Structures are given as C-alpha cells and as structure tokens.
Amino acid sequence: MILIADDEERDRNWLKSLLTEHFPDNLPVEEAHDGQQVVDMAAKLKPPLVFLDIKMPHLSGIKAAEQILNSLPNTGIIMLSNFSDEVYVRQLWKVVPPNGVFGYVLKNASNEQVVEATKAVLSGDCWIHPGIARVIQRTQNRATNLTTAEYEALVCIALGMTDHAIAKRLYLTEKAVQSRLKSLYAKLGIPGRGESHDTEFNQRCRAVFLSTKRGLINQSELDDWESKLSQETKAST
C-alpha cells in the first residue's frame, strides 16, 4: 500500500503508473488531492510509504507530514517539490524526527531517480535529491546559514516594509532591525556603499533578489506571511 498526495492530475498519474509498474508488491496505490485529505487517509490506512507534494491546497505537504508523523512516526515520507527551495528544506528539517525515514525528490527527477528513492525509503534509508544536498550543506554552514532573526528581517523587507514598520511589528528598535539587516547583507555577500565602486547596489532590493534566487524565500511563502500580517494588523485595531 502506497499513498500519494498531489493536487495535480498529471503528476498523480505519472507517479501512479510509475509505482504500479516498478512496485507491484506494494499495491494498491491510493490517491489524495490535498493536504487535509492525505492526513485523514493516512490515519485510516496506515500506509508504510506516503508521497507528498509540498504545494497543496488547505495544508502544505510539510504540515501534512508533521501531522502524519505525529501519530504514525514509522511512516516513510517522500517529499515532492518543484524547486530546490531552501525554505522548505529548512522547515522539513524541523518537522522530521531525528531518526525518521524520508526522501526528497524534485519533480524534474528522472523516472529512475524516483524508483531509486522509493526503494531506499522502503528499505529504511533516506534519499535526498542531488541538487538538494548542496542546499542542506549550505543550511548547516555557519557563514551562510541565516539565523531566525535575519530570516524574519528578510521576509519583512521582501514584503516591502520599512525599517520603522518592521521594528513596530517585531517589537524592536529601528537600530536592532538595521543590525539584523546588516548581518543579513553580509551573509548574502552584498557589497556596501564603500567597497567595489563598479557595482552599486540597493542592498535592500538586492537582498530580496539574491534570496529569491537561492530559494531562501519564495513568492507563495511571502504571500502567506503577508496574509498573516494583514490579519494581525486588523486584529490589533
């Protein structure tokens, strides 16, 4: 029994046919269409292996994984993602239990890679997509890894907030915000006004650009943050 969750028909079919072909012993393959549904189905069916798309309506793949692992910690999880975004690796790291078994494959993976990942997780190993390996390394590197303080500030400037607005929102002084931003710029390797005259940058926008490029943040995550933000400001009035 294998459970797969993806909101797109095309991807479900692709995965289902791939699994029925290569893993006839593990049939049937059950399907879910969103995050909430897959949590419910997993609770009933207790499958040894679950495929989760990250981007799903109602409940993201990561949050779904959290809930499933809460009640059934021995479930093997394989995340499917369109991008090698660092945000997700970041979040996944927190959710997955220390000795949990999981895989992470990008959607542009070849069929062989998916089969390989499935075999690995079924036999109790982890399988991380080659492209992600580098990201994980960077996530654990002191010099380039962002702290939560820097990450918060990054999200705020990406939403277009001023220093003052950020300070008010995070209950800090403007100086503290600027301090966070300064170290953020340093870690992203953005030159300041003084050095390297040939490349003049607006550090604020440059930071957003580079962070998006590296997958530290992405649009859908930012949209979530913004809706949270507007809810809070409504509640406070």
Place this chain on the structure above:
Amino acid sequence: MILIADDEERDRNWLKSLLTEHFPDNLPVEEAHDGQQVVDMAAKLKPPLVFLDIKMPHLSGIKAAEQILNSLPNTGIIMLSNFSDEVYVRQLWKVVPPNGVFGYVLKNASNEQVVEATKAVLSGDCWIHPGIARVIQRTQNRATNLTTAEYEALVCIALGMTDHAIAKRLYLTEKAVQSRLKSLYAKLGIPGRGESHDTEFNQRCRAVFLSTKRGLINQSELDDWESKLSQETKAST
C-alpha cells in the same frame, strides 16, 4: 505530424500519450528537448502544429516561436507555461503575427482542456487559457498596463540597482529614473509617504513584491536580465 518541445521528460510523455490517443490522424508526434532543437526540426519537418514549453534551455519557447513563424508563418503554435505570468503574454503578443493561430495553455490544465486547445488550433482558431484572459485584459488596460519605460525601471530595481546605476545603464539622468519609478509606483497602487499612515512601505521593495505577485516579472526573466547586464559591463571595461 505534431512537434512538441519540452525539456522535461515527464511533460513530454504526458503530452505525447495524450496526443496519440486523441489525434491518431496527426501522427507521428516528434519530440525536441530544447529551443534550438525545435527550431531546427520545425525547419525540416514543417509541422502544422508545434507545442512549445516557455522555459527551455538555449532558447525560450517565445523566441523559438518567433524564429519558426519567421520562416513558416502558417504554423500553429501552442505555448505551454507553468504560470500565468504577464511577462510572457506581453512578449508573446509582440512575436505572434496579427492573424497568427496560436494557443496558450497552462500546465495545470486538465486533459480535456489540452485536447480542446489542440482541436481549436488545428482548425484555425485560437485557444487561450481561461486564467490568462484576465491577464490579457489587464495588459490592454491603460491604467494598469506598464509602459516600456516603467517596465525597464522595474526590472532594474528588482535586480537591486540604485537610481544612479540605472541612470548610467539606461543613459538617463537620475531624475528621469525617479520619474519613471514614481509613475510605476502609482500604477501599482503603492501609497506614498504622505497618505495612509497605517501602511508604511518601502516603495522600491514593495513594487518588486507586487510585480512578482502579479507576474509582471519573475525570477527566471530577471536572471536573464542580470546575465545580460554583467556581460555588458564586462564588455564596456
């Protein structure tokens, strides 16, 4: 004869099986893996219908369409895109000849929609994905449509350039740049410092955020621009 171009194996297989099933009269289905290859193959095979993925190595789907239509203006083109990005609609509008036959479908389209689009283009009609229709309307609306001047400025600030750097690059004064930005902010509906005290924004970053959200710009386009930029600065030294 139908020619399809996509760099991802999964999408090619999906489309190929769909076409062989529903359009047995138009076989065979030929495949190309990147933009350059599809241009070459189209020149030899002269297919009546070509599917083009927008995001492809070497040559984007839009540029490939331009070259194909240049020598074979009667070719039917169906663009495939992952997103409803306004940038692409913008560019496509310029490339396609006035009476050209083309379709535009998003990759999250259902199988029925793809079949429908294929039928339409084969019989000489256009088929535009429902979600895109709204985008096209906005593209033709005076009040919200960006001029090329504003668009250039937008790309530059999204890359993190300063007013001074933009001015140097576009051969303008800083005042002119600021003038462009001002009208850009106005069209995006970003409040200035004076009005609406509850929402404080850094207009520059806010403009990038909103534009990305609305699909006026996107990361891969910006990456292209940046590589062009660094090439020019290298050449000028």
Place this chain on the structure above:
DNA sequence: AGCAGTTCCGGGGTTTACCCCAGCCAATTG
C-alpha cells in the same frame, strides 16, 4: 490647430536607509 498623455529634465526640500564606532548582555563553547 488644439488637446491630452507620456517622458525627460530642472530646483530645492524631507525622510529613510546605510555607515562606522563602541559597549552591554546572554548563551554557547573550549
């Protein structure tokens, strides 16, 4: 010709973002 719209450019202003320096406190780390 007159009119509206867009773009570029100028002067002269305020606010914000960033810079350098230094110090304090807390939590890690050897």
Place this chain on the structure above:
DNA sequence: CAATTGGCTGGGGTAAACCCCGGAACTGCT
C-alpha cells in the same frame, strides 16, 4: 573559568530614495 558569538542599544554622520513643483519636447487624437 575565559573566550567567543549573536543580538540589542546608542551617538552621530552621509548619501540615497522619495516629495512637490513646474517646464519643454514629443506623440497621437480629434
């Protein structure tokens, strides 16, 4: 224990981004 690191605070400064005003040239439209 000392040493380090990350985070907040402060003073005081510069330059970039943004504000309002208006003018001139050019376009397309009626």
